[in-house]
Amino acid sequence: MTRTQKQALRTRMAVGASAVAVAATVWGVTALVATDDHTAPRQGSAPRQGEADGGPDEGGTGGAAPAAPAAPAGLPDTIAHASEGGGNTVNITIDDGPDPRWTPQVLDVLARHDVKAVFCMIGPQAEAHPELVKQVVAAGHRLCDHTMNHDTAMDKKPVAYQEAQILDAKKLIEEAAGGGARVEYYRAPGGAFTPDSRRIAAAHGMRPLGWNVDTKDFGKPGTAAIVAAVKREMGNGPTVLFHDGGGDRRQTVEALDQVLTWLKEQGRPTGFPVRTAP
Numbered sequence: 276m277t278r279t280q281k282q283a284l285r286t287r288m289a290v291g292a293s294a295v296a297v298a299a300t301v302w303g304v305t306a307l308v309a310t311d312d313h314t315a316p317r318q319g320s321a322p323r324q325g326e327a328d329g330g331p332d333e334g335g336t337g338g339a340a341p342a343a344p345a346a347p348a349g350l351p352d353t354i355a356h357a358s359e360g361g362g363n364t365v366n367i368t369i370d371d372g373p374d375p376r377w378t379p380q381v382l383d384v385l386a387r388h389d390v391k392a393v394f395c396m397i398g399p400q401a402e403a404h405p406e407l408v409k410q411v412v413a414a415g416h417r418l419c420d421h422t423m424n425h426d427t428a429m430d431k432k433p434v435a436y437q438e439a440q441i442l443d444a445k446k447l448i449e450e451a452a453g454g455g456a457r458v459e460y461y462r463a464p465g466g467a468f469t470p471d472s473r474r475i476a477a478a479h480g481m482r483p484l485g486w487n488v489d490t491k492d493f494g495k496p497g498t499a500a501i502v503a504a505v506k507r508e509m510g511n512g513p514t515v516l517f518h519d520g521g522g523d524r525r526q527t528v529e530a531l532d533q534v535l536t537w538l539k540e541q542g543r544p545t546g547f548p549v550r551t552a553p
Contacts, residue, residue: 350551352477354468354485355460358513360546365513365538367392367531367545368486370421370462371493371520373400373407380528381519382414388535390545393484395419395462398444400520405451412456417547419460420445420481427465430472437472442479459550460484482550487512492527501530506537514548 358364367385369392372378378394385392394411396418401408412418422429422440429437445458461476462484463469473483488508492501505515515534517527538545 350477350480350482352470352473352483354473354483355548355550356485356487356512356514357549358546359549360544363513363541363543364546365509365515365543366548367515367517367535368395368419368462368484368548369393369517369519370395371400371425371518372396373404373411374520374524375404375407377519377524377528378404378407379410381517381524381531382410382416384528384532384535385416386414387532388539390535391415391417391547392545393417393419393460393547394519395421395460395484396444396448397421397425397520398423398447401444401448401451405453408448408451408456409453412452412454417460418448418452418456418458419462419484420448420458420476421462422464423447425464427467429464430467430469434471437469438475441472441475441481445479445481460548462486482548484514484548486514486516488515490515490517490527490530492524492530493518493521495523495526498526498529498533501526502533502537505530505534 358366367390369381372381372394373396381392391414394416396408398420408418420441421444423444424440426432426440429440441461445461448458449456458481460483461472461481463472466485468483468485476483488505488511490501490504509515517531518524519527535545
């Protein structure tokens with residue numbers, strides 16, 4: 276092979292090596308982009324600031340979140356407190372059940388006083404005790420969605436998380452109730468409502484439900500303290516919060532009996548919270 280032929284061969288080899296290097300680089304960049312597009316975890320939209328129960332509706336912060344469907348005509352997504360009966364009518368609401376020990380006792384007290392209430396149920400609790408959900412419905416009480424996990428910080432979570440907490444619980448409660456029973460209200464744990472959670476609830480037939488009188492019965496302060504809280508705070512509005520789940524509710528059962536007796540003495544009837552606009 277002549278010197279000229281050897282130089283030509285070396286030139287062709289160098290060009291070929293450069294082409295391979297360029298191709299490898301292009302492939303590596305392409306693979307990196309593909310991995311970033313399709314396998315990297317995606318961040319959810321920024322959570323909204325919640326509204327304290329009974330407080331004004333507050334706007335959200337952060338990135339734009341997918342809007343929930345608009346509420347059906349006649350079913351507002353604002354937080355309800357008023358009673359369908361108007362006037363001096365009081366709404367009794369019971370949270371965090373159903374519980375196999377305490378819910379039957381609460382139902383007995385309500386039946387003795389001929390009072391109807393709203394039971395705000397935890398999804399898995401309803402699934403575990405369908406017979407109690409059916410008893411609640413059969414007695415003429417109404418059902419309320421209190422989410423899957425009672426996450427009091429859900430107002431700081433992505434909209435998709437809020438939607439799953441609300442709609443999964445609604446499904447479990449209605450399945451436990453059977454017979455075409457409907458969940459008619461939604462109560463955020465700890466009052467952690469957001470504009471999105473309220474719209475999601477209303478779009479699926481549930482009026483957001485607040486409270487005006489917090490009995491503080493969850494902390495078991497004593498029967499007398501629970502009754503005193505109701506009498507002291509009744510001027511705040513008509514919707515009273517009790518619990519039939521989350522631990523020993525003996526004080527709640529005793530206090531509920533005394534409160535219903537007192538309401539009757541005061542000439543104050545009981546009823547259900549509003550669902551539609553006046």
